[in-house]
Amino acid sequence: METWSRTVVLLLVITVTCSALINELPPGKEWPANNSVKQPFDDDPETTTILILSEKEPSNPIAEHLEVEGPEETIIDASLPVLRSTSPESRVDYTGAQIWKVSTQNTNVRGVIYRLRRRNLISTWGGNQSSIDILVKSNAVNNVTRVFKRERIPIEVVIEDLQQRINEENPPLDPNEVELQNRRGHRMTWKQYHRVEDIHGFMDYLAKTYPKIVSVNSIGKSYEGRDLKVLRISDGKPTNKAVFIDGGIHAREWISPATVTYFINQFAENFDVETDDIKNIDWYFLPVVNPDGYEHTHQSDRLWRKNKKPSRTTSRTCIGTDLNRNFGYRWGGKGSSGNPCSEIYRGSSAFSEPESKALSDFIKSSSANFTAYITYHSYGQYLLYPWGYDNAVPPDYKDLDELGNRMASAIRQTRGSSYQVGSSSGLLYPASGGSDDWAKGQGIRYSFTIELSDTGRYGFILPTSFIEPVARESLNGLRVLAAQVAKL
Ligand SMILES: [Zn+2]
Missing domain, CATH: 3.30.70.340 (Metallocarboxypeptidase-like)
Structure with a gap:
C-alpha cells in the first residue's frame, strides 16, 4: 500500500514538473504539450461547413x-522507380x-x-x-x-x-551579376533559381542589416537536418495583425521560393517608404518549407515533389511524403494516398513529417495574431481557398471569394495574367491534408493556396526570365490582401 501511494506521489511530481517546464519556455518557443490534432470545426456546431451540391462531376483534375x-x-x-541516389x-x-x-x-x-x-x-x-x-x-x-x-x-x-x-x-549568371553578388553581402538575385544556402544567407543578411525590423529564427529542422528558417518583418506595434506566407512545400515548384523571397526583399529593403498597410502587419515568411526536396531537385531529380524521409510499410520502402497531404485537418481523406510510393503519399499519420509538424507547431505556439495564411505553389494560375478535403466551403467563403477576386484583378492589371478564383475542391479536385485547410481550421481568417505561373507552356520548368514578372504581379495581389488585413 505504501509503495503504491509513493508511486502515485512520484507520478504527480513528474507530471507537475513536466508541465511547469513546458510553461516556462519563452513566448513563441513553447510547444504544445501533446500531438493531438486540433480540428475546431469538427466539434463546433457554430462553424459547420456548407456542402456544395455539385451537379457536374469533377472531370478536370488539375x-x-x-x-x-x-x-x-x-x-x-x-x-516503380524507388530511390534515387543523393550524390550530385x-x-x-x-x-x-x-x-x-x-x-x-x-x-x-x-x-x-x-x-x-x-x-x-x-x-x-x-x-x-x-x-x-x-x-x-x-x-x-x-x-x-x-x-x-x-x-x-x-x-x-x-x-x-x-x-x-x-x-x-537555370543558366549561370553573367559575370557582371556575379560581381554585383560579391559586393552586396548576399548572393540572392531574381535572375536565377538559387540553392537553399543562398536563400538562407540572404535572410540572415537582412536580419543583420535591418535588426530593428527584420529577425530570423529556425523553427525546426528538416528530415536531413536543414534549418526551417522563418524571417519576420515587423515594426513591433502591438496592434499589428500577422500574416504567414510560405513557399516550396513541393520541391520542384521553383518559382514559389523565388516569389516569396522577392516579397521579403521588397518589404525589408524598402520598409521606410512602404505603405501603412504593409507596415501595420507583422510578416512571417518561410520561403522553403521543404529544403531537402528542394536541394534534391537541384542536385538529382528536377521533378522531385515530396520531402526526403523514407517511409516503410511491410512490402516496400519509398522515399518521401507529400507535405501538402500531411497536415492535420481531415487528414487521410480524398485526394491523398496511403501508398508510400505515390506522389501524393499522405504520410503515416497527420504531421508525421518534421517539416509540416514544425510549421504547424510554430503557428499554434506563436502569440502572433495570424489573420492570413498564404502558401505559394505552381503551376496553373489559380487563387484557391478552402476547403480542399471535399467539395465544401467554409461559412465565410463569400469573403474569401470576394478578396480572392480582388487579388486576381490586381494581378491581371499588372501585365494581363489571368488567375482563376475558387475553392480548391470545387475548382480543381478534392485533396485532403493541405496546409490551407489546416490554417483555416485553426481559425486563420484568410487562407489561400496560390498556384503561380504558368498555365502549362513550361509548367514546372519555368525559365528564369519569368521570375521577376511573376513575382511583381504576385506582389500586387499580396498588397490587396494586406490592405484588407490592415483595415480589419
Ligand atoms: Zn504544389
Whole structure:
C-alpha cells in the first residue's frame, strides 16, 4: 500500500514538473504539450461547413490535385522507380521524355490516363478546364502515342525533350551579376533559381542589416537536418495583425521560393517608404518549407515533389511524403494516398513529417495574431481557398471569394495574367491534408493556396526570365490582401 501511494506521489511530481517546464519556455518557443490534432470545426456546431451540391462531376483534375488514385492503388506495380541516389553525380535524366497537352473532350481520357500511369508509362503534371498535361517517359513515347491514336484522343506535344528544357532553365549568371553578388553581402538575385544556402544567407543578411525590423529564427529542422528558417518583418506595434506566407512545400515548384523571397526583399529593403498597410502587419515568411526536396531537385531529380524521409510499410520502402497531404485537418481523406510510393503519399499519420509538424507547431505556439495564411505553389494560375478535403466551403467563403477576386484583378492589371478564383475542391479536385485547410481550421481568417505561373507552356520548368514578372504581379495581389488585413 505504501509503495503504491509513493508511486502515485512520484507520478504527480513528474507530471507537475513536466508541465511547469513546458510553461516556462519563452513566448513563441513553447510547444504544445501533446500531438493531438486540433480540428475546431469538427466539434463546433457554430462553424459547420456548407456542402456544395455539385451537379457536374469533377472531370478536370488539375495540377497537383490531379494525381488522385482510386481504390486499386494498393496493387500499384512494385517496379516503380524507388530511390534515387543523393550524390550530385547521378542525376535523373529526362532525355527524350515529353510533355503533352491532352484534350479532355473525349469521355474516356481519364480512364486511359489512369491506366497508363499505373503502368508507369506517364505521370501527370497539371492542366485546365479543357486539357491535362502529362509527362510521357522517353521509352514509352511510341507506345503511348499508339494508345492515344487508337482511342482517338487529340494531343499536342508541348515539350519535345524535357531534359533540354531542364538544361536551359537555370543558366549561370553573367559575370557582371556575379560581381554585383560579391559586393552586396548576399548572393540572392531574381535572375536565377538559387540553392537553399543562398536563400538562407540572404535572410540572415537582412536580419543583420535591418535588426530593428527584420529577425530570423529556425523553427525546426528538416528530415536531413536543414534549418526551417522563418524571417519576420515587423515594426513591433502591438496592434499589428500577422500574416504567414510560405513557399516550396513541393520541391520542384521553383518559382514559389523565388516569389516569396522577392516579397521579403521588397518589404525589408524598402520598409521606410512602404505603405501603412504593409507596415501595420507583422510578416512571417518561410520561403522553403521543404529544403531537402528542394536541394534534391537541384542536385538529382528536377521533378522531385515530396520531402526526403523514407517511409516503410511491410512490402516496400519509398522515399518521401507529400507535405501538402500531411497536415492535420481531415487528414487521410480524398485526394491523398496511403501508398508510400505515390506522389501524393499522405504520410503515416497527420504531421508525421518534421517539416509540416514544425510549421504547424510554430503557428499554434506563436502569440502572433495570424489573420492570413498564404502558401505559394505552381503551376496553373489559380487563387484557391478552402476547403480542399471535399467539395465544401467554409461559412465565410463569400469573403474569401470576394478578396480572392480582388487579388486576381490586381494581378491581371499588372501585365494581363489571368488567375482563376475558387475553392480548391470545387475548382480543381478534392485533396485532403493541405496546409490551407489546416490554417483555416485553426481559425486563420484568410487562407489561400496560390498556384503561380504558368498555365502549362513550361509548367514546372519555368525559365528564369519569368521570375521577376511573376513575382511583381504576385506582389500586387499580396498588397490587396494586406490592405484588407490592415483595415480589419
Ligand atoms: Zn504544389
